[in-house]
Amino acid sequence: MVEKKGKNQKGSLKMKELLKKLTSAFLAVVIAVTSLPFVTANVEATDRTVSDVVSWIKARADEGWNVDVDGAYGCQCVDLIYAYYEYLGYARCGGSAYQYAYGSFGIPSGSGWYKDTTPSPGAIIVWPGNVWTGQWTTSDAGHVGLVYAVEGSTVYTVETNLSAPYNGGPARYCTRYPQNAIYIHPDFPGTTPPPPIKYSTITPGTYFLINKYDGKALTLANNEDWNTNNVHGYQASWTNRGQQMVITEAPDGYKIRPLDSTRLVQPYGDHVFEGANVNIYDDVNDSSQWWKFEKTDGGYFIRNTQNTNLILTNSFPNDGNTVIWSYAGGSDQIWELVPAQLPSKPVVKGMKSTYTTSENITVQWDGDGYNTNMYAAILFKKVNGTYNQVLLKNDISQGYSLNSDYTFEEGEYKLNVIGANTNLLIEYGGYYMNTFSDAFTFSVKKSSSGNASALKATGTNAAVGGNLTISLSIDKTKLSGLDFDLIYDSSKLKFIGTSNAAFENEQINEITTGKIKAAYYSSDSAYTGKLVDLKFEVIAKNEGTADIMINPTMAMNENNTVIELNPTSYTAIISSSFMLGDVDNDGKISSRDARLAHRAAVGLEGLTPAQFSAADADKDGRITSRDARLIHRAAVGLEKLS
Incomplete structure (x- = not known):
């Protein structure tokens, strides 16, 4: 009425x-x-x-x-x-x-x-x-x-x-x-008004506004610049300029406009009412054209300044208009602001131009991490003059070993490290907004033994006063016998024995402090995979590293033929006493620990040896997003780390 x-x-x-x-x-x-x-x-x-x-x-x-x-x-x-x-x-x-x-x-x-x-x-x-x-x-x-x-x-x-x-x-x-x-x-006695909404400060810039309900981006229809043209949700594409929204300050809140337009995103006409379509119109300095951002889990509620009860809402499929609607708390009212800039370019470092088939090939890079929440490696092998992809590994961390997912043969290779923003899919799925490093080329030659397999030493990090286990293994080749010298830093480690030996017979002799001679053989069997676990006590008083070298002196294959194997080594990180998952060392596992682990996994956080050991939740010797997820689950009581 x-x-x-x-x-x-x-x-x-x-x-x-x-x-x-x-x-x-x-x-x-x-x-x-x-x-x-x-x-x-x-x-x-x-x-x-x-x-x-x-x-x-x-x-x-x-x-x-x-x-x-x-x-x-x-x-x-x-x-x-x-x-x-x-x-x-x-x-x-x-x-x-x-x-x-x-x-x-x-x-x-x-x-x-x-x-x-x-x-x-x-x-x-x-x-x-x-x-x-x-x-x-x-x-x-x-x-x-x-x-x-x-x-x-x-x-x-x-x-x-x-x-x-x-x-x-x-x-x-x-x-x-x-x-x-x-x-x-009114404020009747005994009633308590709801707390005022706390609005966030947004850094002016160009963003994709990604709806959390369906991953669609706020889009100017056909990127056409005319008054009352609709704004709707559409599949995110970082090449679509109609999805790149410029956010600037307003007298009360912020203005939102498409990149190629001076017109502002607003409810249709002066109808700031529930269900009103959202379009663009000339800037008339009216509060219906201004917006306020309220932080929530996963993004922001974007409220119209003229009526903050009404929120930018997008629950429609492609080409459905975006509207303003009363607060309901659903994901269709939550928008993530993704900077409309490509991630920073990684620079591959620390790699050699030539490797042998017995060497461990690890990947490191420099990068400031801007707009990057995941790194990936893509490996190509040259075949008949053309590089063909042989490996794509997502979610890698510094020091990632290519050998863990690919067996190298003699040949020419090319490697790219990719900085990716996984919050924004390109076109219709499967691809992220990403930036490739310059290609790094290298060659792999046969080891001096002519054997494509090699011994591998893997292990976990250790704490001062704790124990350290190094696993010795071999791929492809089956061994019926193996002799090796075990050389280690006796000022930091004390050898205490072996376990899980594959061979039937074992002899261990200490030659000098810091050097052990080990011999293994089997009369009628040959083994591949894990061969033995080497056990140490950490006697170091301070944090640091300790090197372990395994130098084969004799090896026989399944035919009892003597073969040559190259030495292998492992560098253990020794940290002060730590609790697994407690990255910030405050005596408890919390979401902050998970965030620190995630930032370390993508190269945005440096960790001390103790922090590294605490963050390595799956004990694989590297920090990845899987560690961050395990720590988060432990923080909310869904996982027990041990």
Whole structure:
């Protein structure tokens, strides 16, 4: 029911037109002075309870209350609200219903009153436009009333001035099913208003706005720059300039515009109402074109500044319009801001131009990690003059061993390290926004033995006062016998024995401190894979590293033919005492530990030896996103690390 201001009309069409003009002039004056209440000083609020005000509201309808409180245009809807303010001990606040719904207007200075979209007994109900459609518009005065009961979606109210020609009318009971109404709640004794929304500071720049519901990006339709062109959700593509949104500061919040346009993202026209489509329009310096960002898990709620109860919402498939909708808390209202810039370029480092088939080939790189949350390695082998991909490994960390996923043969190879932003898929799936390093080429030659297999030493890190286990293994080749010298730093390690030996016979002799001679053989069997575990006690007093060298002196294959094997080694990281998963060493495992492990995995965080050992949750000697996930699960009680 939209308020039409007018008094003492006799049905004359001419008089109605005159009064309509006078009404428009009156509202213009009211809008200009909305910051000035009719009574300039508040009186102290009374201790009215909800029960008290409900009785007072219903009494107005029971008696047919019909009082022109402000002495203008008969008993309008707002006269009942003026009387209500005075009943509660506050100065009345004049203006249109549109103004009551906007900002802090209608909330007494210094009070604990608040606004939201949830009805409650004793609240002022405000339709900031058309009472039937719920559209917000400055062209209508709107309508107000008082709530005395709520049952589900049904709101029971008392309202005045309900009948044409709307030149005043008595209080009556009403049953409403409000669309897009705003409620102003008094601070009754014993009630606590919800805490104010905390808005985030956004760094101005160019972003993809990715919806968490379906991964679609906020998109200017066809990237066409004209007033009222739709903004919708569409499959994210970092090459689509219509998805690159420039965020800049506004007088109250932020402006959002497509990269190739000066027009702003806004609700359609001046209709800031629930379900309004979102489009672009010229910058007219209006608050309906401004937005506020509220941080939440996984991104932001983006609220319209003119009505912060309405949130940018995208729950439609491709080409469905983006709308504004009341807060529901779903993922279709959460947007992630992904910087619209490619990740920084990694630079491969620390690699040789030539390797042998028995060597371990590890990957390291330099990179500042900008806009990067995952690194990957892609390996090519040259065949008939063309490089063909032989390996793609995602989620690698510094020191990643290519041998762990690929068996090298003699030939020419090319390697790229990729910095990737996995928050943004390119086109229709499978590819991330990423940047390739310059290709690093290298060759692999047969080892001096002519054998494609090699001994491997793998192990875990260790703590001061703890134990260290090194596993010795071989791939491909089966061994019936193996002799080797074990050389280690005796100032940091003490050899304490072996376990899990594959061979039937074993001889261990200490030659000198720091050097052990070991011999293994089997009379009728040959073995591949893990051969034996070598055990050490860490006697170092401080953090650091300790080198272990295994130098084969004799090896026989499954045919009892003597073959040559190259030496292998392992460098153990020794840390101070640590608890697995407690990366920040605060005595407990928390989400902060998981974040530190993740940042270390992508090269954004340097770790001390103790932190490295604590972060290596799966004990594979490297830090990856899998370690971060295990630590996070441990932090929330879903995993036990040991």
